[in-house]
Amino acid sequence: MRVCCLQLDPLGGEVLANWSQAERALREAATQGADLCLLPEMWPSSFCAQVDRELLDQTAVALARTAELSRELGLLIGGSAYGGSDPERPSNRFHLFQDGQEIYSYEKGHLFSPTAEHLSFRAGEAPPRVAQTRFGPMHGVVCYDLRFPAWVRPATRSGSRVMLVVAQWPSERASHWRALVQGRAVEGQCFVVACNRSGSATIGRRQLQLDFPGNSLVVDPDGNVLAQGTPEATCVFADLDLEQATRARRAVPVWKDERDA
Numbered sequence: 001m002r003v004c005c006l007q008l009d010p011l012g013g014e015v016l017a018n019w020s021q022a023e024r025a026l027r028e029a030a031t032q033g034a035d036l037c038l039l040p041e042m043w044p045s046s047f048c049a050q051v052d053r054e055l056l057d058q059t060a061v062a063l064a065r066t067a068e069l070s071r072e073l074g075l076l077i078g079g080s081a082y083g084g085s086d087p088e089r090p091s092n093r094f095h096l097f098q099d100g101q102e103i104y105s106y107e108k109g110h111l112f113s114p115t116a117e118h119l120s121f122r123a124g125e126a127p128p129r130v131a132q133t134r135f136g137p138m139h140g141v142v143c144y145d146l147r148f149p150a151w152v153r154p155a156t157r158s159g160s161r162v163m164l165v166v167a168q169w170p171s172e173r174a175s176h177w178r179a180l181v182q183g184r185a186v187e188g189q190c191f192v193v194a195c196n197r198s199g200s201a202t203i204g205r206r207q208l209q210l211d212f213p214g215n216s217l218v219v220d221p222d223g224n225v226l227a228q229g230t231p232e233a234t235c236v237f238a239d240l241d242l243e244q245a246t247r248a249r250r251a252v253p254v255w256k257d258e259r260d261a
Contacts (some may be wrong), residue, residue, distance in 0.1 A: 001135045004034040005216035008230050009199030010046040015058040018044050019065060025206060026066075030073040031237050035135065038195035039079030041143050041166040042092065047115070047203050051087045061090040063095060063102075069099030070104035076133055080142050080166050083107060089122040094140040096131055108142035109151055115203050117144075127139075127151050132158045133188075136242055138162035143169060146180045146194075149187060156188035157255055161245040165194035168203070177215065183220040189248040191240050192219045198231055210218040221248040 006025045010018045022039055029037050044062040045055060059082050070077045076098050083093025083105070092111075096104035107124025111117035128139040128151075143233035146152070146165055158162065161183060167223045179198065185192040200216030216229035216239035217219075227238035249255075 001035045001240045001242060002222065003036045003038070003193050003218060003238055003240060004029040004032070004054050004137070004177065005025045005038050005193065005195035005218070005227075006040070006041055007196065007214040007216050007234055007236065008040055009197060009212075010040065010201075011042050012046045012201060013048050013053065013055065015062050017113055018046075019062040022062075022066070022086050023069065023245040024068055024078065025234055026073065026075065028230035029237075030075055032235070032237065034075060036076040036078070036193070036252045038164055038166055038193055040195055043078045043166075043197075044071065046201055047120075049187055051082060051090060051120070053087055056082055056090065067097045070097035070232070077138055080108070080162050084122065086101070086122075089120075091122050091124060092117075092142055094142050094164075095134070096133070096140055098133055098163070100148045103133065104129075104140060104185045106140055106143060108121070110144045110148055111200065114146045115208055120126070128155050130152060130155050130158050137159055138164060140166070141192075146177075146184060150244050152158045152184065153188060154171075156190050160188075161190050161242050162240070163188060163190055163192045165192060166212075167194065167196045168201075168212060169196050169215075171213045174210075174213055174215055178217065179216045180253060182219050182225070184220040186223040187223045189252070189254065190245050191221060191242070193238075194218070195236075196229070198229075222247045
């Protein structure tokens, strides 16, 4: 499976412009043989200080177009966006499209208090489940969830061989990002495909000015970095041998040997 992280720089509230940027990148990735493409966290709109019905409606249109593009281009397409119908308390919803349909959704369970996400979003109640795709089982999580291994681990124990992570992870914590992505890969004996945004933005109700390095990572079950992004790159590609995860789990049967605390 060939994967691609699309390190876009989403503009706050500019859904049509962000959709156009995403469409161009997805079409380019498809010409280069991608099977699965990840867009960054909140790619249609980024984080907006105020959310209204019009923004949610525009986001829904962008997601419907993305679903159709998954059919046209034969891609799996993942990302996250505002979800739900309540502009006062939307969720941050991970979506995965295949053949024109949303085959997986998950609501971000851990809200990032430094940017006051807990004041603007409704947290998801359930850990990520396993999505059955044409390439086998995988699951998706959103940004801050990466720090909570007990939350993301059940999916790998249920057979997921690929963890998809979409994020707006700032430059000041870039070392944390790399360590956590590699750690989740080794711990879960799975591939981790982690797409981070580029650019800079003013984020959240607290209006924090943040820079984003576009340091997307694709890591194998042994913790080896197969591909990594730079601030300049839009598309970050890697080829995955998914049977490597199966072999890793047979060679070191962590879950069989695990003891309860």
